[in-house]
Amino acid sequence: MTAPLSPAVDYLSGLNEQQRQVVSSADGPCLVLAGAGSGKTRVLVHRLCYLLDRGVPASSIVLLAFTNRAAREMVSRVERMMGSCPRHLWAGTFHHIGNIILRRYGRHLDIPQNFTILDEEDSVRLLKDVVDGFGSPEEFPHARKIREILSFSVNTVTPLRDVIASSMPRYASCAHLLEAVATEYQKRKKRLNALDYDDLLLQWHRLMTREDIGRRISEGFRYVMVDEYHDTNRLQSLILYQLARVHRNILVVGDDAQSIFSFRGATINNILEFTRVHQDAKTFTLTMNYRSTPEILALANDIISRNRIQFPKKLVTLRTTGVKPVLVRCSDARSEALYVAQRLFQLISAEVPPSDIGVLFRSRYQAAELEIELTKLRIPYVVRGGLRFFEQAHIKDVIAFLRVAENLREEISWRRIFSLCDGIGKKSLERLMEVLAKSATLEEFAAAVQELKLPARGEETVRTVFAILASIRDNPDPAEAVDRVLNNFYRKYLEKHFRDDRERIEDVEGLKEIASGHDSIQGFLAEASLQESFRGERHAAGLPVVLSTIHQAKGLEWRIVFVIGLCANHFPHQSATADIRALEEERRIFYVAVTRAKEDLNLTYYMRDAFRTLPSRKSIFIEEISEGLVDEWFYS
DNA sequence: CTAACGAAACTTTTT
DNA sequence: GTTTCGTTAG
Ligand SMILES: Nc1ncnc2c1ncn2[C@@H]1O[C@H](COP(=O)(O)OP(=O)(O)OP(=O)(O)O)[C@@H](O)[C@H]1O
Numbered sequence: 001m002t003a004p005l006s007p008a009v010d011y012l013s014g015l016n017e018q019q020r021q022v023v024s025s026a027d028g029p030c031l032v033l034a035g036a037g038s039g040k041t042r043v044l045v046h047r048l049c050y051l052l053d054r055g056v057p058a059s060s061i062v063l064l065a066f067t068n069r070a071a072r073e074m075v076s077r078v079e080r081m082m083g084s085c086p087r088h089l090w091a092g093t094f095h096h097i098g099n100i101i102l103r104r105y106g107r108h109l110d111i112p113q114n115f116t117i118l119d120e121e122d123s124v125r126l127l128k129d130v131v132d133g134f135g136s137p138e139e140f141p142h143a144r145k146i147r148e149i150l151s152f153s154v155n156t157v158t159p160l161r162d163v164i165a166s167s168m169p170r171y172a173s174c175a176h177l178l179e180a181v182a183t184e185y186q187k188r189k190k191r192l193n194a195l196d197y198d199d200l201l202l203q204w205h206r207l208m209t210r211e212d213i214g215r216r217i218s219e220g221f222r223y224v225m226v227d228e229y230h231d232t233n234r235l236q237s238l239i240l241y242q243l244a245r246v247h248r249n250i251l252v253v254g255d256d257a258q259s260i261f262s263f264r265g266a267t268i269n270n271i272l273e274f275t276r277v278h279q280d281a282k283t284f285t286l287t288m289n290y291r292s293t294p295e296i297l298a299l300a301n302d303i304i305s306r307n308r309i310q311f312p313k314k315l316v317t318l319r320t321t322g323v324k325p326v327l328v329r330c331s332d333a334r335s336e337a338l339y340v341a342q343r344l345f346q347l348i349s350a351e352v353p354p355s356d357i358g359v360l361f362r363s364r365y366q367a368a369e370l371e372i373e374l375t376k377l378r379i380p381y382v383v384r385g386g387l388r389f390f391e392q393a394h395i396k397d398v399i400a401f402l403r404v405a406e407n408l409r410e411e412i413s414w415r416r417i418f419s420l421c422d423g424i425g426k427k428s429l430e431r432l433m434e435v436l437a438k439s440a441t442l443e444e445f446a447a448a449v450q451e452l453k454l455p456a457r458g459e460e461t462v463r464t465v466f467a468i469l470a471s472i473r474d475n476p477d478p479a480e481a482v483d484r485v486l487n488n489f490y491r492k493y494l495e496k497h498f499r500d501d502r503e504r505i506e507d508v509e510g511l512k513e514i515a516s517g518h519d520s521i522q523g524f525l526a527e528a529s530l531q532e533s534f535r536g537e538r539h540a541a542g543l544p545v546v547l548s549t550i551h552q553a554k555g556l557e558w559r560i561v562f563v564i565g566l567c568a569n570h571f572p573h574q575s576a577t578a579d580i581r582a583l584e585e586e587r588r589i590f591y592v593a594v595t596r597a598k599e600d601l602n603l604t605y606y607m608r609d610a611f612r613t614l615p616s617r618k619s620i621f622i623e624e625i626s627e628g629l630v631d632e633w634f635y636s
Numbered sequence: 637c638t639a640a641c642g643a644a645a646c647t648t649t650t651t
Numbered sequence: 652g653t654t655t656c657g658t659t660a661g
Contacts, residue, residue: 067651095651120651142646197651263649363648365652385649393653425638455637530651551649573648589649 011049011081015039022251022284023047029244029278031229032253033271035315036300036595037291040253041070041555044225045077047251051223052078052086059088060222062243066231067532068092070555074227090221094236095197096530098204101217102195103522108213109203114522116194116407117529119391123147123196125412130184134177141171141178150182154198155233155265193409201235208242218246228555229254229274233265241277250278257304257313260551260589262581289315291557293322296601299629300594306624307584315595325594325601327622327630332608333369333565339635340562340604341373344545347560348379355543358558360550360593361385362573366565367547374545382537385549389535390528394494394504395511399528401465401485402521405472408442417465420493423457432462442469464489478515478524482508507535550593561597563590566605566619590621603630 012020019039022032023046034040044063052058065071071091079085090097103113118126127150128143141149145168153163160182164175171178189196195203208214224244226232229252232240244250256268275281289297297315304310330336340359348354361367364386374381389395397420400413411433418424418432431452439445446466454462468488472481486508494501518524532552536544546558565571572586594601605618 093651144646200651261650264651365647368652388650423638427637458638532651549649570648575648 011046011053015043015046016286016288018284018286018288019043019046022286023050026249026251026282026284028248029274029281030251030284031271031274031281032251032284032286033255034253034284034286035255035289035313036258036592037289037315037557038255038286039288039290040255040286041074041227043286044227044251044253045074045081047225048074048078048086048089049081052082056222057088058086059090060220062090062097062221062224063092064094064097064224064226064240065091066093066228066554067552068096068530069532070227071096093530094204094232094239095200096526098200098239099526099530101204101207102200105207105213105217106203108210109207111195111203112193114193114407116192116403116410116413117200117526118189118194118196118412119529120147120197121391121396122194122412125415126188126192127181127185130181130188133184134181140174141168146178146181149178150185151198152265154202155235156267157234157238191409192411193407194412201239205235205239205242208239214242215246218243222247222249224250226250226252227254228258230256230259230268230271231261231266231554232270233267234270235265237270237273237277244278248278256311257307257588258554258592258595260554260585260592262585287316289317290319291598292317292595293319293599295322295324295629296594296597296599299325299601299625300591302626302629303587303594303621304591307587309581309584310588322599325597325603325630326633327625328602328604328633328635329618330604330606330635332606332616333366335635336564336604336606337369337373340370340564340602341377341379343562343602344374344379345377348545352560353543354380354545356559357545357562358553358556358560358596359545359547359562359564360553360596361547361563361565362550362571362589363565364549366570370547370564380542380544381547382534382544383547384532384534384537384552387535388531389507389510389533389537390531392507392535394490394507395528397493398482398485398490398508398511399525401468401472402478402481402525405469405476405481406521406525408439408445411436418462420490421458421461421465422493423455423459423461428452428454428458442466442473446470461489472521476521478518478521479512481521482512482515486512550589553596554592557596557598559598560600560602561593562602562604563593564604566590566603566622567609567616568619569609569616571619571621587621590619 012023015023022043026047032040051061063071075089075091102111124143124147127146131143149163149168153160160179161175164171221243240250254271256271259266259268275283294317297317301314328339330339344357347357367383400416403410403413414436418429435448435452436445439448449462468484471484491505494504498504515524572583576582576586605622607616609616
């Protein structure tokens with residue numbers, strides 16, 4: 001290999017000494033432990049460039065991030081720095097990488113190449129079906145709850161029984177029944193040729209522990225890098241261990257104070273045990289914050305210092321003095337929305353780029369009032385959090401057609417499709433499912449349905465469905481497929497059943513546009529279940545203001561940040577106030593929100609909840625702020 | 637057997 | 652706001 005003309009030293013500029021150390025010497029297992037805004041992500045990007053520059057093939061590097069958006073952002077930064085796009089770099093969430101690997105090597109585990117990925121709603125539906133089959137006599141948790149428990153058990157690598165005993169003692173009495181449900185659920189997934197989100201990790205791990213194939217995969221990955229390591233779970237740490245077992249070049253970066261995903265099994269034990277699990281691991285720390293003004297950091301430090309079960313940490317900055325964070329009291333949720341909307345309007349009128357502004361909240365519903373006001377003022381925005389674009393009912397309805405075209409056995413989508421059919425009710429649906437179970441091909445199924453003597457109207461709609469599916473199979477172009485479903489069937493359904501059919505049709509047309517970026521249905525379906533895109537994110541007019549849950553704002557930054565809804569009733573979340581560990585995690589969520597701001601931080605709360613007779617008051621996280629760290633305003 | 641209507645009971649955070 | 656349940660008419 002010839003020496004590159006541009007020396008690797010380029011990628012060491014724009015870094016401080018501690019950061020340079022990591023970029024140039026993070027071989028072997030390395031843990032970078034550093035606070036918010038200290039340049040962890042920047043270090044990963046520079047390290048990537050450094051490796052590529054020295055001739056490491058992109059295809060032998062895997063970058064695991066918490067969201068696909070974050071991974072894309074890092075890759076595009078690499079691209080900007082190197083001036084070219086690194087081809088075949090592995091970058092994405094654990095689930096995304098797991099999906100690719102299982103498509104490629106799944107046959108070693110008897111997983112067919114065309115498996116369907118069940119999203120959360122699909123899993124719950126399947127579980128509900130299983131539970132109904134059991135006929136629950138006593139008090140039994142809701143399918144949603146069961147999914148949560150099973151998922152937690154998989155992600156923490158803990159037997160179901162232990163999960164129930166430790167976090168769901170209420171259901172200890174029916175633990176045996178829950179285990180039976182779990183077993184049946186696994187069987188049903190197998191029969192449907194489907195994997196749920198947890199399986200993407202679980203089966204990937206199973207694959208990695210196979211001596212032959214696991215070693216071969218690991219051999220392919222010379223460098224493994226992980227961002228946001230504090231929000232990985234035990235199963236993920238086991239995958240990483242196997243993934244890096246040949247070359248042992250594993251670089252993880254994280255900050256225990258920003259761990260906010262314990263509800264899906266994330267644990268800072270992964271950080272704490274890293275040097276023990278990976279022999280001879282090096283530890284690096286970055287101590288300088290480059291993001292925020294001293295005033296913002298003073299508040300952040302004050303907030304996190306209230307946590308008892310937390311390693312003490314103080315952020316230090318070189319940035320010059322700015323303005324104190326502002327705390328604004330409003331009368332109710334609407335007036336808070338009015339205040340924020342007006343401020344945004346002023347800022348944007350004063351030529352502040354909307355993309356410099358972020359509005360953050362604990363829960364998705366807290367953005368509702370603000371959305372109304374922003375629409376009135378014609379301020380473009382996107383909301384990140386809550387229901388993803390691909391999880392909307394009308395999108396899933398259309399996707400269901402592509403899913404069964406791809407995987408005939410996938411009953412969840414069949415049920416979905418048939419319940420859209422005029423003239424098909426509960427009884428016909430069950431009969432159709434019985435026939436499906438006995439059919440090996442689409443033709444067989446269609447033929448058997450003819451014999452069924454469905455009600456006349458039902459018969460006709462079902463025939464339309466089969467015609468559409470046959471045409472999708474003959475011409476498996478994703479965009480064409482979406483178009484055919486919409487125009488030969490679904491448009492009529494929407495017009496008949498919904499007042500907001502126009503919007504929904506627009507969404508489906510948006511779906512078609514996304515589909516046109518794919519040449520295989522399988523690739524398109526993977527995007528639909530694994531990408532975290534939200535409504536309006538794609539075709540947003542101009543640069544929209546971002547409204548985001550704090551969870552979705554991880555790793556991001558804005559010059560101006562608003563954190564809204566800091567009321568006792570909403571933040572910390574109600575169910576998290578009793579348990580100290582849960583409460584401290586809520587405090588970390590607030591800490592993450594505050595540390596997103598570079599220069600200008602605005603905190604708002606209100607005194608009256610519209611739908612409650614109880615008065616509201618400020619969040620305890622606001623109450624406990626030390627004297628003199630914020631300026632208090634009132635808005636009415 | 638299906639469709640349509642209204643009441644009631646949920647609604648944290650994510651892949 | 653949305654899903655789920657029961658009731659009733661066709
Ligand atoms: N050496 C440096 N010189 C100048 N700016 C820097 C330096 N290191 C980091 N920054 C800037 O500081 C900001 C925070 O960096 P980065 O996002 O990498 O931090 P982080 O540690 O990943 O933060 P978080 O933990 O909040 O995700 C970015 O705007 C980045 O460009």
